[in-house]
Amino acid sequence: MYINGQWIEAKDKKKFSVLNPANGKVIAQVPDGGEAEAIMAVAAADKAFPIWSSRTAYKRSSFLYDAHRLMMEDLESLAQIMTEEQGKPIQSARNEVRYGADFLLWFAEEVKRIYGRTISSSRSDQRFIVIKQPVGVVAAITPWNYPMSMITRKVAPALAAGCTIVLKPAEATPICAMEIFKLLEKAGLPKGVANLVTALDPEPVGRVFTTDKRIQKLTFTGSTDIGKMLAREAAGQMKRISLELGGHAPFIVCKDADPIRAAKGLSLVKFLNTGQACISPNRIYVHSTMKESFLKMLKEKVDLMIPGNGMTPGVKIGPLVNEAEIEKVNSQVKDAVNHGATLVTGGFRIIDNELDKGYFYAPTILDNVTKEMRIYREETFGPVAPVITYEDEDDLLKMANDTDYGLAAYVYTKSYSTAMKFFEGLNFGIIGINDINPTSAAAPFGGMKMSGIGREGAFEGIEEYLETKSGGFSLNT
Numbered sequence: 001m002y003i004n005g006q007w008i009e010a011k012d013k014k015k016f017s018v019l020n021p022a023n024g025k026v027i028a029q030v031p032d033g034g035e036a037e038a039i040m041a042v043a044a045a046d047k048a049f050p051i052w053s054s055r056t057a058y059k060r061s062s063f064l065y066d067a068h069r070l071m072m073e074d075l076e077s078l079a080q081i082m083t084e085e086q087g088k089p090i091q092s093a094r095n096e097v098r099y100g101a102d103f104l105l106w107f108a109e110e111v112k113r114i115y116g117r118t119i120s121s122s123r124s125d126q127r128f129i130v131i132k133q134p135v136g137v138v139a140a141i142t143p144w145n146y147p148m149s150m151i152t153r154k155v156a157p158a159l160a161a162g163c164t165i166v167l168k169p170a171e172a173t174p175i176c177a178m179e180i181f182k183l184l185e186k187a188g189l190p191k192g193v194a195n196l197v198t199a200l201d202p203e204p205v206g207r208v209f210t211t212d213k214r215i216q217k218l219t220f221t222g223s224t225d226i227g228k229m230l231a232r233e234a235a236g237q238m239k240r241i242s243l244e245l246g247g248h249a250p251f252i253v254c255k256d257a258d259p260i261r262a263a264k265g266l267s268l269v270k271f272l273n274t275g276q277a278c279i280s281p282n283r284i285y286v287h288s289t290m291k292e293s294f295l296k297m298l299k300e301k302v303d304l305m306i307p308g309n310g311m312t313p314g315v316k317i318g319p320l321v322n323e324a325e326i327e328k329v330n331s332q333v334k335d336a337v338n339h340g341a342t343l344v345t346g347g348f349r350i351i352d353n354e355l356d357k358g359y360f361y362a363p364t365i366l367d368n369v370t371k372e373m374r375i376y377r378e379e380t381f382g383p384v385a386p387v388i389t390y391e392d393e394d395d396l397l398k399m400a401n402d403t404d405y406g407l408a409a410y411v412y413t414k415s416y417s418t419a420m421k422f423f424e425g426l427n428f429g430i431i432g433i434n435d436i437n438p439t440s441a442a443a444p445f446g447g448m449k450m451s452g453i454g455r456e457g458a459f460e461g462i463e464e465y466l467e468t469k470s471g472g473f474s475l476n477t
């Protein structure tokens with residue numbers, strides 16, 4: 001763990017094992033921290049806050065530029081570590097390192113644009129001045145699916161804003177987190193400004209994060225259930241919260257769209273990270289007249305996807321994170337088939353070529369999916385593409401919005417007015433119009449409804465770590 005500028009063991013020397021999900025082998029033992037270490041880390045961040053927050057924006061920027069450069073220099077080794085620990089194919093891991101580094105660069109630039117403003121008063125002897133100040137000590141909790149970029153997406157804006165931070169990564173990917181913190185250390189971050197607590201049991205650390213009065217802000221990326229629980233606990237002290245939670249993205253192929261292009265797009269976005277992405281399409285709406293050509297192209301693409309260890313050249317489908325995820329995905333597929341869905345391809349755990357030692361699930365296409373099936377409502381964190389046939393385009397918007405989630409949505413159409421109708425009418429925070437990658441460090445990322453509160457990336461990302469202070473100045477002294 002990295003606390004107060006030192007790499008330390010857990011107080012009682014306890015450790016936990018980290019596994020490679022492609023073969024089940026132990027790759028490392030990392031410190032198993034808990035309440036005591038979380039409190040130490042909060043104390044360090046609290047002490048460092050006045051020093052870090054009083055640095056100029058230019059100094060904080062320069063640190064983030066250095067961290068970005070170091071991350072890009074280490075791209076290959078970081079990608080290899082990620083593939084070994086999280087499982088994604090090496091090319092995807094490289095892309096994630098670049099995406100993660102982008103947040104360091106973006107906020108190195110954005111930190112210089114934290115502006116206040118002056119406001120006219122109705123009184124001639126009065127001026128209003130508004131300034132932005134860092135919220136204080138931030139606690140952050142991150143997931144395993146994007147184990148480096150989800151960290152920089154929080155750490156970079158927090159540090160840019162002048163906050164100090166304590167972060168707990170997912171138990172499945174603490175090594176990726178350690179690598180990011182090594183970079184921050186190498187970039188010369190003063191001690192206590194960023195602290196890392198690794199833990200097998202997240203609860204004691206989470207409790208410190210939601211109840212320690214020195215923490216002003218909690219930022220969380222993960223499942224909606226845990227996000228709601230943390231928000232409830234944090235409400236006790238009215239902490240500021242940002243929540244990036246689950247999703248259930250509709251992927252709409254309008255009647256005027258090119259079904260081949262849409263199928264190619266879907267095959268890329270759906271199976272990215274083996275479907276373990278919060279913005280992964282979960283309901284694919286295809287008009288009955290084009291379903292055959294759409295499914296044919298999709299199946300062709302999916303059948304070419306080679307599952308395996310992400311370090312093997314040509315592999316496109318990595319493992320799921322653990323046994324529980326295999327069971328969850330499989331039970332959703334079984335439930336759909338039992339309720340009348342048709343398996344176009346896949347639908348089983350892969351156990352040949354020694355893949356039985358890892359957590360591999362065949363890329364799967366389900367046709368004739370309906371509302372009655374669990375998969376229509378539950379987030380699927382796996383390589384399953386559920387296709388729903390529609391007849392009437394007028395109902396599409398209503399169907400797509402019929403979910404508690406509101407993170408990402410995708411629309412394929414050739415009509416400008418249809419695109420605008422969906423862009424404006426979909427209750428989701430991120431919309432891809434004929435586009436499967438509507439995300440960037442420069443664009444706000446976040447969800448509506450049960451998909452969360454707040455935005456990451458863009459200028460909105462830094463706002464999450466700032467308080468607004470308004471001053472009324474009388475000219476009469």
Ligand code: NAP
Pocket residue numbers: 141142143144145146150168169170171172199200201202203205206207221222223224226227243244245246247277278279379381407447451452
């Ligand atoms: P998760 O179970 O909610 O875990 C996320 C993080 O919360 C992990 O660090 C986890 O630690 C921690 N955690 C779990 N229980 C906790 C508790 N009681 N107190 C404090 N911390 C606790 O989610 P996941 O399965 O790792 O990640 C997948 C979910 O994240 C999906 O729903 C996905 O959609 C969502 N996600 C959302 C975004 C977004 O930007 N909206 C991005 C990526 C993922 P442990 O690992 O030790 O359990």
